[in-house]
Structure formats: structure tokens, C-alpha cells
Amino acid sequence: MTAEPADVLIIGAGASGGVVALRLAQAGFKVVCLEQGEWLDRADYPGDKLDWELKSRKDWATSPNVRGLVQDYPIVEDDSPVSPLMYNAVGGSTIIFAGAWPRALPSDFRVRSLDGVADDWPIDYFDLLPYFYRTDRQFGVSGLPGDPAYPPDTEDAPMPPLPIGSAGLKVARAQTKLGWHWWPEFNSINSTPYDGRRQCVQRSTCQSGCNEGAKASTDLTHWPKAVALGARLVTGARVRRIETDASGLATGATWIDRDGTEHFEAARVVILAANAIGTPRLLLLSSSPNHPDGLANSSGLVGKRLMMHPFANVGGLFEEPLMSWQGQFGDLIESLEFYETDEKRGFVRGARWGLAPTGGPINTALPSRAGEQVWGADHHGHVRAHLGHGANWGLFAEDLPDEANHITLSTTVADTSGIAAPEIHYRMSDNSRRMLDFHIERAKESLDAAGAYKIEVDRLMRYSGWHLLGTARMGDDPAVSVVDRWNRAHDVPNLYVVDGSCFVTSSGVNPTSTIVAIALRAADHMIETRFEQRVPV
Amino acid sequence: MSAVAADPLASLDAGERANLSAIADRLIPAAHGMPSAADVLGDDRLRFVLNARPDLVEPLRVALRSEHGGDVAARLDILGRDDPAALGALQLVVVAGYYTDGRVRELIEYPGQVAIEIRSWEYPAYLEEGLIDAVMARGPTWRDPTTGERAVIPDAPRTYEERWSTDAGSPEGGPDGNDRA
Ligand SMILES: Cc1cc2nc3c(=O)[nH]c(=O)nc-3n(C[C@H](O)[C@H](O)[C@H](O)COP(=O)(O)OP(=O)(O)OC[C@H]3O[C@@H](n4cnc5c(N)ncnc54)[C@H](O)[C@@H]3O)c2cc1C
Ligand code: SF4
Numbered sequence: 001m002t003a004e005p006a007d008v009l010i011i012g013a014g015a016s017g018g019v020v021a022l023r024l025a026q027a028g029f030k031v032v033c034l035e036q037g038e039w040l041d042r043a044d045y046p047g048d049k050l051d052w053e054l055k056s057r058k059d060w061a062t063s064p065n066v067r068g069l070v071q072d073y074p075i076v077e078d079d080s081p082v083s084p085l086m087y088n089a090v091g092g093s094t095i096i097f098a099g100a101w102p103r104a105l106p107s108d109f110r111v112r113s114l115d116g117v118a119d120d121w122p123i124d125y126f127d128l129l130p131y132f133y134r135t136d137r138q139f140g141v142s143g144l145p146g147d148p149a150y151p152p153d154t155e156d157a158p159m160p161p162l163p164i165g166s167a168g169l170k171v172a173r174a175q176t177k178l179g180w181h182w183w184p185e186f187n188s189i190n191s192t193p194y195d196g197r198r199q200c201v202q203r204s205t206c207q208s209g210c211n212e213g214a215k216a217s218t219d220l221t222h223w224p225k226a227v228a229l230g231a232r233l234v235t236g237a238r239v240r241r242i243e244t245d246a247s248g249l250a251t252g253a254t255w256i257d258r259d260g261t262e263h264f265e266a267a268r269v270v271i272l273a274a275n276a277i278g279t280p281r282l283l284l285l286s287s288s289p290n291h292p293d294g295l296a297n298s299s300g301l302v303g304k305r306l307m308m309h310p311f312a313n314v315g316g317l318f319e320e321p322l323m324s325w326q327g328q329f330g331d332l333i334e335s336l337e338f339y340e341t342d343e344k345r346g347f348v349r350g351a352r353w354g355l356a357p358t359g360g361p362i363n364t365a366l367p368s369r370a371g372e373q374v375w376g377a378d379h380h381g382h383v384r385a386h387l388g389h390g391a392n393w394g395l396f397a398e399d400l401p402d403e404a405n406h407i408t409l410s411t412t413v414a415d416t417s418g419i420a421a422p423e424i425h426y427r428m429s430d431n432s433r434r435m436l437d438f439h440i441e442r443a444k445e446s447l448d449a450a451g452a453y454k455i456e457v458d459r460l461m462r463y464s465g466w467h468l469l470g471t472a473r474m475g476d477d478p479a480v481s482v483v484d485r486w487n488r489a490h491d492v493p494n495l496y497v498v499d500g501s502c503f504v505t506s507s508g509v510n511p512t513s514t515i516v517a518i519a520l521r522a523a524d525h526m527i528e529t530r531f532e533q534r535v536p537v
Numbered sequence: 538m539s540a541v542a543a544d545p546l547a548s549l550d551a552g553e554r555a556n557l558s559a560i561a562d563r564l565i566p567a568a569h570g571m572p573s574a575a576d577v578l579g580d581d582r583l584r585f586v587l588n589a590r591p592d593l594v595e596p597l598r599v600a601l602r603s604e605h606g607g608d609v610a611a612r613l614d615i616l617g618r619d620d621p622a623a624l625g626a627l628q629l630v631v632v633a634g635y636y637t638d639g640r641v642r643e644l645i646e647y648p649g650q651v652a653i654e655i656r657s658w659e660y661p662a663y664l665e666e667g668l669i670d671a672v673m674a675r676g677p678t679w680r681d682p683t684t685g686e687r688a689v690i691p692d693a694p695r696t697y698e699e700r701w702s703t704d705a706g707s708p709e710g711g712p713d714g715n716d717r718a
Contacts, residue, residue: 051589054633058590110682146700148677160657172663176671191657201652340680361636361647377568
């Protein structure tokens with residue numbers, strides 16, 4: 001007996017999947033989601049336990065290759081200086097994301113027109129603005145209104161800003177002295193109790209799951225509401241391929257449970273929300289005689305133009321104790337002083353800076369990412385000088401799209417379900433290199449002005465592939481884009497891609513606020529056009 | 538791969554434990570009022586670390602193998618050259634055992650990642666000191682995509698006070714996270 005197909009099948013229960021599921025369930029759609037991970041219990045998160053720093057290097061590592069859990073799939077990354085990072089569970093990568101919530105800026109959508117590089121988006125900042133307000137409310141955002149680096153808002157963040165800590169205040173004073181932009185960071189972290197979730201307690205373990213539930217993750221903010229409205233979320237369900245019929249429409253997905261048994265979930269519409277590695281992997285896995293290069297790939301751009309925001313860390317050490325192991329990891333403050341293009345600098349576009357806490361004693365005592373290690377009697381002085389005495393500027397550089405940065409399917413490595421692993425091929429461009437060099441020098445000046453007696457630089461960190469973007473780009477022209485301005489695949493009218501894969505360019509800011517605003521916009525459009533939607537018969 | 542014993546300490550023999558002590562003492566010796574890692578890394582601490590990270594048992598044993606000889610510095614050099622993963626596991630075990638010890642934490646004045654109450658009703662020092670006013674006084678800095686130039690908004694607020702009095706209003710959705718679009 002075949003069950004009645006779902007109205008929509010969502011693949012991936014992360015940030016974008018959660019947003020789309022809730023919106024469509026609210027509109028009365030019969031929603032099914034297949035998620036390879038499980039529901040987690042935040043009482044198990046290690047952040048409030050003594051072994052936190054130990055666990056955060058293995059089972060709670062940000063790299064799926066380091067964790068190697070059954071729900072993770074391996075990523076072949078030998079051909080990349082940067083490792084893609086993610087989490088696979090209900091909530092997706094929001095379980096371990098830091099919660100920084102900046103929006104892309106207006107210029108980010110017009111890179112070709114303004115700077116003559118890459119491509120313009122078919123949508124702009126102002127198209128997204130109403131959705132930013134709505135997703136800010138859904139996720140629960142804390143922030144100080146009025147940042148002049150953005151167009152004026154007609155709606156404030158739902159909660160007041162989080163504290164910026166002693167380190168944030170010190171650096172904010174320095175930025176002011178230099179006449180440079182800074183602003184308390186917007187974070188999707190509760191500064192007050194909100195939506196039945198607790199207030200942040202500043203424990204700084206956000207990247208190992210938030211024990212308080214104060215940081216927004218869609219297992220808390222979206223999925224319980226979507227499930228209460230009738231959405232069916234199947235966990236431990238790893239999708240192997242999207243199936244299509246003779247007319248080229250998607251009919252559902254084949255998936256494998258933890259016991260290795262194969263199932264088929266039929267649906268009228270399929271929505272990919274598996275992130276910018278998982279989504280192109282699935283599209284490439286879904287090749288057939290009708291589309292031998294992968295599904296929705298007549299442009300040849302599925303898996304191409306991977307962007308990950310080349311990242312550098314510039315840390316300053318201060319004489320006085322700053323207790324900088326505490327505070328939201330999302331970011332304390334940010335600077336967009338050097339965000340917009342100034343060609344005199346020798347590169348186009350720019351980078352956002354976020355000032356973050358500095359970690360606990362084990363992290364401090366072990367060799368630094370830049371390779372510095374101090375053993376013997378001097379070890380004690382090293383730990384005393386670093387622990388709680390630092391301020392770190394993280395520099396997120398805009399990554400311009402390049403077709404050479406791409407994903408293929410491995411012919412030798414597979415996940416625990418026997419499905420081919422994705423292989424990453426990625427290089428940092430000369431533009432990004434010059435950009436990082438410039439920003440590193442400016443960030444040093446900032447920390448110097450703040451009174452740092454020592455400044456340490458970590459250029460292009462390996463474990464910094466937090467932001468996965470661009471591998472199924474949006475556009476009006478089917479010859480040079482995978483999905484249209486409403487996130488619908490040009491080639492398959494009942495297939496949508498709502499995760500960060502759809503980004504045309506990367507911007508230089510943390511992307512999740514923009515990803516989920518785009519996803520909500522796409523969901524609204526699906527509702528508006530539900531009666532025109534072509535579906536398999 | 539040999540199975541990890543229920544008590545992870547049982548997988549280390551006396552020679553391996555002696556090697557571990559010698560290495561711990563070398564990496565983190567007693568100095569500047571701090572104890573040595575060899576003194577701190579007793580059964581309890583070691584058990585705690587290996588229970589939290591059973592995956593470290595095997596590489597630790599590799600790092601402590603007697604074939605590497607009795608010279609600690611030479612052993613660390615060999616591991617650094619030939620087996621950085623085993624060296625990394627060894628360093629992590631020593632460091633984690635040391636810095637999860639209560640006395641060591643007291644001495645370095647690190648209470649752990651503690652819960653701190655946020656006082657979101659308090660006026661932040663950066664507003665008090667006029668740091669935000671200084672940013673706002675420069676006017677809008679975003680690049681207007683229609684002109685390519687810095688945006689011009691003649692009536693843009695130039696102080697936080699001004700911004701607050703032209704309040705954009707509280708979120709329509711109310712403080713419950715619901716999307717009332
Ligand atoms: C450590 C870390 C820190 C970060 N910090 C920030 C930050 O501060 N600010 C910010 O803006 N962004 C941050 N990010 C990025 C942010 O987490 C992502 O942008 C966001 O979660 C992407 O949403 P998504 O919906 O595209 O995918 P995800 O949230 O990654 O969800 C994808 C889901 O799809 C599932 N899936 C994939 N393939 C399959 C399959 N074949 N079958 C079934 N299920 C599948 C996965 O299990 C996963 O749950 C961070 C990321 C990491 C890893
Ligand atoms: S700092 Fe706040 S948001 Fe981060 S883990 Fe702690 S309570 Fe959660």
C-alpha cells in the first residue's frame with residue numbers, strides 16, 4: 001500500500017529546514033522532514049561539566065571528520081586548506097553555531113554592479129528586510145538598535161543587547177579613539193528570558209551546545225512548534241537520492257535508516273535544506289540517465305562556487321585580568337569599518353570583524369593554532385599571561401565565487417550508509433589573501449590602541465569552515481544558476497534549495513541570519529503559489 | 538585495535554605509568570608556586586581524562602611505549618617527528634589532567650566556565666561613556682547600492698538619545714518568538 005505523499009518533503013532539520021517546516025506547517029501543508037541526526041538533550045551538552053574542553057575536541061568537535069559520529073558523513077578535504085564544519089542533528093549546525101547574527105549588507109547583493117566582480121543577486125537587502133524582522137523574532141535576537149553601518153530599521157531586535165565584557169569595552173574604547181566603527185554584536189542569544197527559553201548565563205560554551213537553551217537552535221525555536229502543528233520529523237534518516245519521474249518532476253527521496261534498511265518517502269514537492277555541502281552532494285548523487293551530471297545541474301554549477309569565508313584570528317594580550325573565558329561566543333562586539341570596497345587597498349570587498357572570548361585553560365595550555373607551545377618552568381607564566389587576559393578579533397573575509405572551488409563525489413570514501421562522501425576542492429584567492437593581510441594589520445592596530453602588550457596572529461585557520469555557501473546559486477538565467485529568485489530549481493519545478501547553497505556571493509558576514517530570511521521568503525512564496533505548483537501525478 | 542578496559546588505567550602498565558610521570562614532570566614541572574603535573578596526575582585525574590576520552594587510550598599507549606627509551610626529551614622529539622597524533626594525545630592527557638584539578642584551578646584563579654547573571658536592565662558603560670554616540674556622529678556608513686557611495690540620510694540620528702526618541706518601536710510579533718506575518 002502506498003501512503004499519501006507529503007505535500008512537502010524537507011531534507012535536513014537544521015537552520016533553514018526548521019524555518020521552512022514551521023512556516024509551511026502553519027499554512028496547513030503536510031510536512032515531512034528526513035534528518036540523518038537525532039534529537040539531542042541539552043542536559044548532555046558538556047558546557048557545564050568539568051570535561052567540557054576534553055569533549056569539545058572529540059565528540060563535540062566542530063569538524064564532522066574529527067567527531068566521526070554515526071550520524072556524520074566524512075568529508076574528503078585533502079585538497080583544501082580549510083575544513084568544512086557542521087553539526088548533524090535536529091537543529092543542524094545551529095546546535096554548535098556561535099549565534100552571531102549580523103545581516104548581509106546592501107552592497108553584498110550588488111557586487112558585480114558596484115565592484116565589477118562576481119555577480120549580482122536577483123534579490124536585494126530591501127527584499128529581505130521584512131523577513132529579517134520576522135526571523136529575528138522567531139530566533140530571538142539581542143542587539144542595540146541604530147547601527148549606522150546598516151540602513152535604518154523600522155523594527156528593533158526583540159531583546160536588549162548582551163553584555164560586551166571587559167575585553168569588549170577595552171577594544172570598543174580603542175576603536176572609538178581610532179575613529180573606527182564598532183557596535184555591540186547582534187546575537188541570536190537571549191539577553192532576557194524569551195519564548196519560553198532562559199536567559200544566557202555567559203558560560204561561553206556556545207559551540208558545544210547551549211545547556212541553558214538561551215542560544216537559538218531550531219530544535220528549540222522551530223521544530224517543536226512545527227511538530228505540534230503536524231509536521232513529521234523522521235530522525236536517523238539518511239537520504240541517498242532524490243527520485244524523479246519521466247516528466248522530470250521530483251517524486252520524493254530514497255533514504256536509509258540506521259539498520260541499513262532502504263525506504264522511499266513520496267512527496268509533491270522536495271525541499272533541500274542539507275547545507276552547502278550536503279545539498280550539492282545529494283544533487284550529484286541523484287544523477288540518472290535523464291540527468292547524468294546530477295539533478296538540477298543543466299547549468300553545470302551544482303557543487304561549484306563553494307565559499308567558506310577565509311578567516312584569520314588576531315589576538316591581543318593585556319596585563320589586567322579580563323575574565324575573557326566568559327561571555328557569549330557569538331561575539332561581544334563587531335567592526336565593519338573596513339567592510340566596503342576601497343580599491344586603494346589593493347583588493348575589492350572587505351571583511352567583518354567579531355571580537356570573541358578566548359577559551360579555557362586546556363585550550364590555553366596546549367600548542368596554539370599558530371604552533372606556539374611553551375613547556376617546562378615557563379609553562380606556568382604562559383598560562384597565567386594568556387588565560388583570561390586576551391581579546392580576539394576574528395576576521396571573516398568575503399570569499400568571491402570561483403568555479404574551481406567545488407565539490408565532487410568521492411570514489412573511495414563513503415559514509416556509514418555506504419553513500420559516497422563529498423570531496424572538497426578549495427583554494428583561497430589572491431584577492432582574499434590580500435584582504436586578510438590588510439585586515440590583520442588593521443586589527444593589530446586596534447588591539448595596539450587598546451593597550452595589548454603582545455599580539456598574536458593566526459592566518460587562515462584550518463578549522464574555520466563554519467560558513468558553507470554558494471554551491472547551488474540563485475539567479476534569473478537558468479544557464480548560469482541552479483535555482484531561481486524564489487529558490488526553485490530551474491530544471492525541476494517542484495524542487496527547492498533553501499540553505500546557504502543558494503548564495504550568489506558570500507558577503508563578509510556570518511550568514512545564518514541571511515540564510516534563514518531567504519528560506520522564510522521562499523516558504524512564503526511556496527504558500528502564495530501553492531495552486532500553481534506543478535506536482536507529480 | 539585492542540579493546541579498552543572498563544577501567545582505562547588497567548590498560549597502562551607500570552612502565553608506561555612511570556614514563557607518563559617523567560614526561561608530565563618535564564612538560565609541566567613544579568615552578569612559580571605551581572605543582573608539577575606528575576604530582577597532580579594521579580589515578581583519579583588520569584581516570585577522569587580517559588573516561589571522558591576513551592579514544593586517547595591507544596595513542597597514549599603508543600606514546601608511552603618503552604621502545605622510545607628513557608630519555609624524555611628524545612622521546613618527545615621522536616614523537617613530534619614521527620607520530621604527532623600520539624604526541625598530541627600525550628600532551629592533551631597531561632594538560633587536561635592538570636587543569637581539571639581543583640587545586641590547580643584555584644592557583645590559576647580559574648573557577649571554570651561559571652554561570653553569570655546578565656543584568657540587561659543596567660545602562661551599559663559604553664553608552665554612559667558616549668562610545669556609541671561617537672560611532673553615530675559619523676552618520677550612516679553603509680554603501681548605498683543605487684549610488685555606490687556612502688548612504689546619505691539627512692535626518693539620520695547622530696546620537697543614541699536621538700535614535701531612541703525616534704524609536705522604531707517594539708517588535709510587532711511580541712516577546713514570544715511567534716511569527717505573526
Ligand atoms: C562551529 C560553528 C559555528 C558557527 N557560528 C555561526 C555564527 O556565529 N553565526 C552564523 O551566522 N553562522 C554560524 N555558523 C554557520 C551556521 O551554523 C550555518 O550557516 C547554518 O546552520 C546553516 O544552515 P543550513 O540550514 O544551511 O544547514 P545546517 O544547519 O547545517 O543543517 C543541515 C542539516 O541537514 C542534514 N542532512 C545533510 N545531509 C543529509 C542527508 N543526506 N540526509 C538527511 N539529512 C541530511 C544534516 O544532518 C543537518 O542537520 C557556525 C557553524 C559552525 C559549524
Ligand atoms: S554563553 Fe549564553 S548562549 Fe552561549 S552557551 Fe552560555 S548560556 Fe548559552
